[in-house]
Amino acid sequence: MIRVFIADDHPIVREGLRSLIRYQTDMMLVGEADDGTQVLPLLATLAPDVVLIDLRMPRLGGLEVLQRIQERSPAPACLVLSSYDEPAYVMAAIEAGARGYLLKHSAYATILDAIRTVARGEHVVSPTLVGMLFTGVAELRRERVRQAVGGDTSALRVLQALANGATTSEISSMLHVSEVTVKRRIQELTDLLGVRNRTQLVAEAMRRGWI
Secondary structure: OEEEEEEOOOHHHHHHHHHHHHOOOOEEEEEEEOOHHHHHHHHHHHOOOEEEEOOOOOOOOHHHHHHHHOOOOOOOEEEEEEOOOOHHHHHHHHHOOOOEEEEOOOOHHHHHHHHHHHHOOOOEEOHHHHHHHHHHHHHHHHHHHHHHOOOOHHHHHHHHHHHOOOOHHHHHHHHOOOHHHHHHHHHHHHHHHOOOOHHHHHHHHHHOOOO
């Protein structure tokens, strides 16, 4: 039996989920909260297997609640039900410890399947969010690279060219800069990543997900 807890400040949402869970033979609703500050004290006594949680709640937001839940041992599986469909929210929820992220307008069958999925220790994301999530991750990676190299966007092109086997001369022509500039960029990247040569530079950049 999957013990489910609902944390959402919208009465209509809670009523819908309550009715949905009531008719499942493998689930039981053990508690509810309409305020972020209520969640942790209730979890301590109710011991749910799965927490359905909204990101936007009064007094204590869902992301902070998620983070605090992960400090518990054992921590219940958390499934976010949110109206936010931006990749940044999805990634923030996953980083905070959520095992799943669904949009509130998801079909009831999808929500039930997701509850069972996260209860098994697996992960789930709304199908409509998958494409946007990959795009968001790629943009986040590019932004982290830009920050790491001080905003020098050409550094990423140098790394990619090196990974493709380009020579200093070829990179020079590609970027329309002198070979001296290319060598300086490569040395700066080598120093930044703490490696000794171009082979190690490419390997380390790939390990970090930069290229």
